[in-house]
Structures are given as structure tokens and as C-alpha cells.
Amino acid sequence: MTIQFISLGSGSSGNSYYLGTPDYGILIDAGISFRQIRKAFKLHQIDTSKIVALFITHDHGDHIRHIETLIDKLNIPVYCTANVHSGINKNRLIRQPIYQDVHHVEKEKAIQLRDFTIEAFEVPHDATDNVGYCFEVDGKVFTIATDLGEITPTAAHYLEKANYLILEANYEEEMLQMGSYPRFLKDRVASRTGHLSNFAAAEFLSNHYQSKWKHVWLCHISKDNNHPELAYKTVENRLKEIQITVGKELQVMVLKRTVASDLYEFD
Ligand SMILES: [Zn+2]
Numbered sequence: 001m002t003i004q005f006i007s008l009g010s011g012s013s014g015n016s017y018y019l020g021t022p023d024y025g026i027l028i029d030a031g032i033s034f035r036q037i038r039k040a041f042k043l044h045q046i047d048t049s050k051i052v053a054l055f056i057t058h059d060h061g062d063h064i065r066h067i068e069t070l071i072d073k074l075n076i077p078v079y080c081t082a083n084v085h086s087g088i089n090k091n092r093l094i095r096q097p098i099y100q101d102v103h104h105v106e107k108e109k110a111i112q113l114r115d116f117t118i119e120a121f122e123v124p125h126d127a128t129d130n131v132g133y134c135f136e137v138d139g140k141v142f143t144i145a146t147d148l149g150e151i152t153p154t155a156a157h158y159l160e161k162a163n164y165l166i167l168e169a170n171y172e173e174e175m176l177q178m179g180s181y182p183r184f185l186k187d188r189v190a191s192r193t194g195h196l197s198n199f200a201a202a203e204f205l206s207n208h209y210q211s212k213w214k215h216v217w218l219c220h221i222s223k224d225n226n227h228p229e230l231a232y233k234t235v236e237n238r239l240k241e242i243q244i245t246v247g248k249e250l251q252v253m254v255l256k257r258t259v260a261s262d263l264y265e266f267d
């Protein structure tokens with residue numbers, strides 16, 4: 001079965017990813033508008049009616065801003081932890097609390113959704129509750145770990161078992177420290193419940209390298225404290241030290257902040 005992946009937007013201005021089979025698919029996060037999603041789908045000749053569910057990682061605005069219109073336009077159920085659910089309903093971006101068709105997921109307890117086996121897992125971040133997701137479909141494993149201050153052993157476990165990784169590379173340490181963010185914000189980003197740096201992503205990928213890894217998409221790149229090429233080079237150079245050539249053993253791509261990615265298809 002061909003599995004499709006699209007990043008619809010990745011970063012503080014809005015996050016959403018699509019993972020699908022030829023017949024249907026799932027959205028992860030609701031930080032991108034229905035209009036933008038429809039536009040990207042049209043470009044890739046996929047009908048938005050194929051979307052059957054929405055999974056939410058955490059209740060920060062860049063991941064939930066468009067949840068109401070997406071539920072309304074796509075008429076799909078939402079999956080998130082009970083705590084993320086209550087966080088969403090308390091968020092000032094949400095006009096009407098969402099109660100209908102919300103399914104609470106428990107961390108590290110697999111659920112089945114048609115061909116997908118899905119597990120949420122805890123990540124350290126500063127929303128009400130924060131998870132990554134591991135999706136297994138047709139023998140392929142996709143793990144998404146975004147918005148995490150550090151890669152805990154739990155997060156490492158789910159990333160190690162993947163073939164396809166969507167991993168945060170938010171900031172370059174020096175750019176963050178020399179940049180214009182106020183002190184409290186620099187501290188927040190760099191904290192253990194903040195975001196993952198290029199260095200931390202690269203260290204993880206080299207120290208935990210798995211030959212079953214095929215693709216890594218670096219996500220949630222900061223506009224102010226990072227450059228796509230810098231994130232890429234940091235990872236490429238670190239992997240070179242363990243004799244892994246990016247583009248050969250492993251594909252590494254940097255996801256764009258405000259533009260949808262190519263349609264990636266895997267057989
Ligand atoms: Zn975010």
C-alpha cells in the first residue's frame with residue numbers, strides 16, 4: 001500500500017501534517033487553515049474528503065488555532081489526551097468549547113483506526129499536556145516528535161522504532177542567545193520543556209542511529225533563531241561523523257514554515 005505524507009505547515013505560525021493511504025488519511029494538528037489545506041491538497045490532487053480524523057499533539061495556538069473550522073468543514077472526530085482536550089477548551093482562541101466527537105487517547109496505549117495503529121507518548125513541553133505520536137500503517141512506522149525540550153528515553157523509544165521521523169529542530173543555540181528574544185523567552189525556548197535545538201536533534205540522530213530509518217523531516221524551524229540550511233548542515237555533519245551519508249543511507253529534509261511540502265509517497 002502506498003503511504004502518503006504531506007507537511008501543510010511547520011513552525012510557530014502554524015503546524016499540520018497529513019498521513020494517508022490511497023483511500024483516506026489523518027491530520028496531525030490544526031494550526032493551518034482549511035483554505036490552506038484545501039489549496040495544498042488540490043495541488044497534490046487529493047480530495048479533502050479523504051481526511052477522516054484529527055490528532056492533536058498539544059494545546060498551543062500554533063497547533064490548534066483552526067480546530068473549529070477544520071471540525072466544521074471536514075466533519076471529523078478529534079483525538080487527543082483528556083488534558084489536551086480541557087486545555088483546548090480553555091484556550092482563548094477557541095470560541096465554543098468542543099465536546100462532540102472528541103476521543104481521549106491515553107499515552108502509550110495503542111488505538112486502532114482502520115489500518116493505523118496509533119500510540120501517543122509523553123514529550124516534555126510547556127502546554128497543558130504534550131504528546132508525540134507513533135503511527136504504524138502497512139508495516140511502516142511514522143513517529144512525530146515536535147515541541148519538546150529534550151528527547152526523553154520514552155520519546156527516544158518511539159523515534160528509534162520508526163522508519164520515518166518528523167523531528168523538531170527549532171533553534172540554533174548561538175542564534176537564540178545572540179538574538180532579539182527577551183531573556184525570559186530565550187530561557188523558555190532553551191529549557192527542558194521548551195523546544196529542541198539543531199544540536200540536540202543532530203546528537204540524537206547520530207547517537208541513536210537506526211539502519212531502519214529512511215527519512216527524517218526536520219520540523220518547527222524557528223524564523224528568528226534558525227536557518228533551514230543550518231539545521232540541515234548540523235544534522236548532515238553530525239551523521240557524517242558516524243559514516244552515515246545524508247542522501248544515501250538516510251534522507252533528511254527541512255520542512256518549510258509557511259508552505260506545504262511535496263507529497264511524499266512510500267510503497
Ligand atoms: Zn509549536
Ligand SMILES: [Zn+2]
Binds near residue numbers: 060127
Ligand atoms: Zn508548543
